[in-house]
Amino acid sequence: MSNILVYALHHEGAFNKNSLGAVAEASRLAGELGGEAHAVVVGAGIADDLAATLGSYGATKVYKADGPEGLSGPVIDVMGKLFDGGDYQYAVFGGGLLGFEIGAGLAARIDAGVTMEVTAVNVVDGQLAAERPILGDSSISTSRYKGKGIIIARLNAFEVKETGGSAASVEQVSYEASTQSQQANIVTRGEQRGADVDIEGASILVAGGRGLGKAEGFQLAEDLAKAFGGNAAVAATRAVVDAGWYPYAAQIGQTGKTVAPKLYLAAGISGAIQHKVGMQSSENIVAINKDANAPIFEFSDLGIVGDLNKILPKLTEAVKARKG
Numbered sequence: 569m570s571n572i573l574v575y576a577l578h579h580e581g582a583f584n585k586n587s588l589g590a591v592a593e594a595s596r597l598a599g600e601l602g603g604e605a606h607a608v609v610v611g612a613g614i615a616d617d618l619a620a621t622l623g624s625y626g627a628t629k630v631y632k633a634d635g636p637e638g639l640s641g642p643v644i645d646v647m648g649k650l651f652d653g654g655d656y657q658y659a660v661f662g663g664g665l666l667g668f669e670i671g672a673g674l675a676a677r678i679d680a681g682v683t684m685e686v687t688a689v690n691v692v693d694g695q696l697a698a699e700r701p702i703l704g705d706s707s708i709s710t711s712r713y714k715g716k717g718i719i720i721a722r723l724n725a726f727e728v729k730e731t732g733g734s735a736a737s738v739e740q741v742s743y744e745a746s747t748q749s750q751q752a753n754i755v756t757r758g759e760q761r762g763a764d765v766d767i768e769g770a771s772i773l774v775a776g777g778r779g780l781g782k783a784e785g786f787q788l789a790e791d792l793a794k795a796f797g798g799n800a801a802v803a804a805t806r807a808v809v810d811a812g813w814y815p816y817a818a819q820i821g822q823t824g825k826t827v828a829p830k831l832y833l834a835a836g837i838s839g840a841i842q843h844k845v846g847m848q849s850s851e852n853i854v855a856i857n858k859d860a861n862a863p864i865f866e867f868s869d870l871g872i873v874g875d876l877n878k879i880l881p882k883l884t885e886a887v888k889a890r891k892g
């Protein structure tokens with residue numbers, strides 16, 4: 569019962585980074601519990617070689633099941649069946665919407681406790697204890713489980729760590745699709761603008777908020793990032809991604825990504841606590857805001873009070889001139 573089951577999302581020959589973090593964390597925790605981490609992969613025609621690479625992140629066994637990729641129902645069916653076998657007490661997910669859906673569905677299926685938005689997990693008295701920030705990240709709540717426990721991380725909360733483990737053994741698993749899991753189909757998979765940009769790896773981020781006024785306003789941020797060159801990228805607040813001005817992949821904050829670039833330039837961002845938690849570790853924070861009382865100035869290294877529509881183009885020109 570000290571083994572942990574972990575879900576790994578896969579798309580076009582690669583595992584999702586968030587899932588690799590979950591596999592590494594499950595492996596660390598299972599090791600402390602005296603067990604092993606076993607991964608579950610559901611998709612169409614997944615190669616055994618690819619599944620076995622999860623061994624590098626600490627999974628000793630990978631259960632492979634055929635099914636539509638990206639839907640929660642089939643994964644719940646597979647993981648539910650594995651739990652019924654009695655070898656598992658815990659399941660770990662890397663976060664993201666699919667992780668939340670599967671984790672919640674699986675909790676209902678196997679009658680387990682569930683904790684979402686987890687940022688750290690510890691082994692206490694031979695049991696897992698999951699920590700989750702609450703009250704706008706000002707406090708931590710710790711969950712322990714009377715029986716089975718499902719732990720769903722905050723997006724990218726678990727570090728992707730290669731353990732140097734050997735290839736995992738791969739086992740094909742069959743399952744009976746439940747009625748509810750046959751209700752949904754993936755019709756198309758959308759690509760988001762900027763989804764391929766490595767926000768977490770960027771050394772300069774030009775972040776835009778509602779102060780950019782509209783989706784087209786992001787052109788100002790993109791122009792500046794382009795002028796910086798290198799691996800500079802554009803990031804965004806939740807307010808603007810919710811408004812459809814920029815892709816979710818670029819969202820920084822409590823429900824988005826956590827970043828720590830050399831320079832974080834915040835344009836038209838008020839500095840809400842939920843945004844701050846995702847970028848406060850940046851080496852240098854520069855904020856442009858027309859409101860001198862905006863909270864972002866309280867944690868900026870340099871604050872510029874003024875209209876970003878005038879300042880950003882000038883800054884872009886200055887960076888271009890400096891770079892020659």
Ligand SMILES: Cc1cc2nc3c(=O)[nH]c(=O)nc-3n(C[C@H](O)[C@H](O)[C@H](O)COP(=O)(O)OP(=O)(O)OC[C@H]3O[C@@H](n4cnc5c(N)ncnc54)[C@H](O)[C@@H]3O)c2cc1C
Binds near residue numbers: 778808822857
């Ligand atoms: C549970 C929960 C989770 C959340 N998670 C996140 C998260 O992950 N990330 C996140 O970002 N938010 C998150 N939020 C939302 C957060 O509380 C704020 O609403 C959001 O960050 C505000 O975004 P903003 O700064 O773009 O907009 P606003 O707060 O509206 O700020 C816009 C700023 O632009 C300035 N401005 C306007 N025009 C100009 C101009 N011409 N020139 C210069 N400045 C100008 C204004 O003075 C203002 O300060 C979350 C909220 C909740 C409740």
